Amino acid sequence: MQVIETLAEGLKREIKVVIPAKDMEVKMNERLADVKDKVRINGFRPGKVPVAHLKKVYGKSIMADLVNELVREQPTAILAERGEKSATQPEIAMTEDKDEAEQILAAQKDFEFTLSYEVLPPIELKSNKGIKITREVVDISDEEVNEQVLKVAESARSYETKKGKAANGDRITMDYVGKVGGVAFDGGTDQGAELVLGSGRFIPGFEDQLVGSKAGDEKTITVTFPADYPAKNLAGQEATFDVSVKDVAAPADIEINDELAKKLGLESADRLKEIVRGQIESQYGSMTRQKVKRQILDQLDEMYKFETPASLVDAEYNGIWNQVANDLAQSGKTFEDEDTTEEQAREEYKKLAERRVRLGLVLSEIGEKAGVEVSEDEMQRAIYEQLRQYPGQEKQILDFFRSQPGAAASIRAPIFEEKVIDHLLTEIDVTDKKVTKEELLADEEGEASEKGAKKAAPKKKAAAKAEAAEGEEAAAAKKKAAPKKKASEDSAE
Structure with missing residues (x-):
């Protein structure tokens, strides 16, 4: 087998693979010899079928199987031998000429195919000691807890x-x-x-x-x-x-007392306050976490500059753009309504896609070098959370995860990323800062950490979904949303 590099331009690679017809014929004869004693053909005793007849009956199907196996297995072996990692599944091209294909299956012509792919860029990790972040922390007052308890108690009023x-x-x-x-x-x-x-x-x-x-x-x-x-x-x-x-x-x-707590299914007012305090701490903790993560990502973005695989960037960009376009379509708005133009929006979201891909590769490399792994227990818990969101569809969802490797990867990736962030927090300089609730909730728009590449439409809904996909849950949490019913349930609402 010959492996010939025909293109090496930036991250792009193209490899031509040639398997001589005689080698294909040898492999086919080996398969024929293996099935000789197993096949049953009318007019011949078991094991006495002439090889020429076997080749006539089974030759093409065996060669077709060989072609499929080579195309399926060789790309991985070739990349491993070259010490390369493909950014996406390599594209495989082979002849589409019917006559030429027939000659290959008859072992009369060399079998050739090409691999086209982009390699993952080498990343030389830098010291994380220079990363400095401020972690905003809010002290939760008894007054705030009581206010929230009263809101919860509305359901029991x-x-x-x-x-x-x-x-x-x-x-x-x-x-x-x-x-x-x-x-x-x-x-x-x-x-x-x-x-x-x-x-x-x-x-x-x-x-x-x-x-x-x-x-x-x-x-x-x-x-x-x-x-x-x-x-x-x-x-x-x-x-x-x-x-x-x-x-x-x-x-x-409404009075905050044990009677109120029992109406809500709890044993005492103290227990009610404890639960509410925990919920507030969790909410603020999530916002703090997102601000910390943003600071880390911004500084990693400044530290690492390298060419990103266009295939990964294009896939990320298409996902972002579809979200933005769907959001605008549902709201009935245009880019002009969002204080931008489509051309400007595309340019900015392309920058955002490049940033995400680059940071994803950096975090992956950091995690791999640090030995970060996602356990099966963590995967099971994450999948269980998915199941909880779709009651009655548990079997379909489980079947989907079992049959689609990419589905499991979409669950594993965010867990891995958060564990890498946890690892970084043990190495970087973290300073805690007491802030008010209002300061924690303050909108980050216009701050230096935004880098301008995050928003094609500042202050507008068009950018909201794209930002949320990068871990901007805090932005959503800042907006108070009232429950709404479907029109079919109650159109007055």
Whole structure:
């Protein structure tokens, strides 16, 4: 077998592989000899079938199997012998000429194929001692814990029917029918619906028009669905709701005590506060972690500059771009609405893709040299978390992970990355800094750590998903989101 390098340009490689016809014929004859005593052919006793007849009957199929095996196995062996790692699965090309293929299968012509791939660049690791980060830490006060407990307790708040007009904070029980153009629409009707005025659960303007109503009132409310409303047939449409108020109830006072805790399924108020404090600590800890990680990544980005495989960058860029395009399409906006142009956005997201690929390679090299591994227990826990998100689909998801090697890799990669960050935190200079909640939550837009390459559309939604994919959960956590139902469940909401 001949292995000839035909291209070595930057990270790009092309290898021509030639297996002489006589070598292919030898391999075919070996296979034929192996099956001679196993096949049964009418007119011949077992083991007495002439080799020429076997070749006539099975030669092409055996050669086809040999071709497939060579194409499947040799690229890995060739790369290992060359001491190279391919950035992606090598592309394999062979003749598409039917006559030429027939000659190869008949062992009358050399079998040739080419490998095209990009090598992973060599990375010379540098000392991490010069990396310095500030870890922001928030002290959680009893007052904040109590405030959060009261918010949690809203679900256990009781209401008592009152006479008179409804005010913000009161709960209204009502029947309603929603109409667009005078015609009732699907999902716009409900009976006995409960709504706490001022909760922001229903579309803008709906709750405000119920303030001052009382039991027995019949009202027609006019509202306009938001332009980005999930139900496209309702988005931006003016609608009326015929509302019949059945009851108005005032909220009872909430006291943080053991009785409240028991309503929430806990044994005591102390235990309730303990759980809430833990949740707040976890939330702030996640934000702190993301800011720490960003600082580390920014400094690694400055430390390492090397050519990145175009195939990996293109794959990363396409993923980012699809997210951005889908987000804009769903919101009905354009790049101009996002204070940018498509050309500028593409340029900036290409830079972001290059950064991600480069940092991914650096983190991979650091982790490999440090002996970082992802255990089977860690993988099982991560997969279990995936299963929890899709109840009733557990079997399909497990089958997917078993049948798709790339699916398991997508679970393993973020775990590995976080463990590499943990490893780096044992080597770098970390200074803890006490900050307020507001300082921790402060938006990082415009700060030096952003490097400009993170955002094609500053302050706008178009960049949100792309940033989140690089570990920007903190950005999402800063925005208070109210629960929303599907239009089919309750279109007034």
